[in-house]
Amino acid sequence: MAGKGKAKSSAGVKMPGAVYEAELTRLQAEFVKVQEWVKADQERVVVIFEGRDAAGKGGTIKRITQYLSPRVARIAALPAPTERQRTEWYFQRYIEHLPAAGEIVILDRSWYNRAGVEKVMGFCTPDEYQRFLHQCPIFERMLVEDGILLRKYWFSVSDAEQQRRFKSRLKDPMRNWKLSPMDLESITRWEDYSRAKDDMMVHTDIPEAPWYVVESDLKKHARLNMMAHLLSTLPYHDVKVPGIKLPKRPASKGYVRPPREQSTYVENHVATLTS
DSSP: OOOSOOEEOTTSOEEOHHHHHHHHHHHHHHHHHHHHHHHHHTOEEEEEEEESTTSSHHHHHHHHHTTSOTTTEEEEOOOSOOTTGGGSOTTHHHHTTSOOTTEEEEEESOGGGTTTHHHHHTOSOHHHHHHHHHHHHHHHHHHHHTTOEEEEEEEEOOHHHHHHHHHHHHHOTTTGGGOOHHHHHHHHTHHHHHHHHHHHHHHHOBTTBOEEEEEOSSHHHHHHHHHHHHHHHSOOOOOOOOOOOOOOOOOOOSOOOOOGGGSOOOOOHHHHHHO
8 A cells, every 4th residue: 555645646736645545445445346246247347457667557456456356356467478379369368368257357468568569679570560450459349249348548657757666666676676678678769669559549449449548657646547437437336245144153062272382383573573
């Protein structure tokens, strides 16, 4: 969870930490309702997270899924394709991650890798790239026609803010693992990625599956804006959950716990902190 500091909006208005935390909690409670609706109505939801490196996608995904069951809401962050997968139909390895009834799948990066990093870095041929731009809208229309609720979000961050976040990661031993060679390349290829994104939007921003752009120079604002928007696009409703009543513990039948000496316990690390 974010700290108690204040975030400054693009309009120059400061958002108190208490306001952020209260709204985040409210939105997370709504996502729990979405989860129950998805299970009850056997819906299938796919949410695509794309955007610049260090644009805040991961942090937003964490807030959405924080109180959800991993059996219902899955995060799919695919690694680079294997040699075998490179010979498959491009969309093939993503299909196996699509949801069954009663499931939500969040794609942390998606088939749009081909329109971004693969195009800019030369990891696909021009023919493969053009084929993707042609097939992607067809593929997504098929998903929507089959009843999948598909939502696509592009997290947009300025070059100055991205640079600041990269520098922050560089100095933080807990987060510098997030700096990949591709992240560093994105600094020197900023305009190439911008052109690739523009072309991608032209071809894949379709009525059946439109792109929604999230301004993310301010992470807290981006999280709340994106979460509220996603909720507004889903036709969910309250699901009556059966009341839960804890049973009374039965009377003891004579069970005696074995001596503690027979088990190996975790050492009391906390005692070293408080002594």
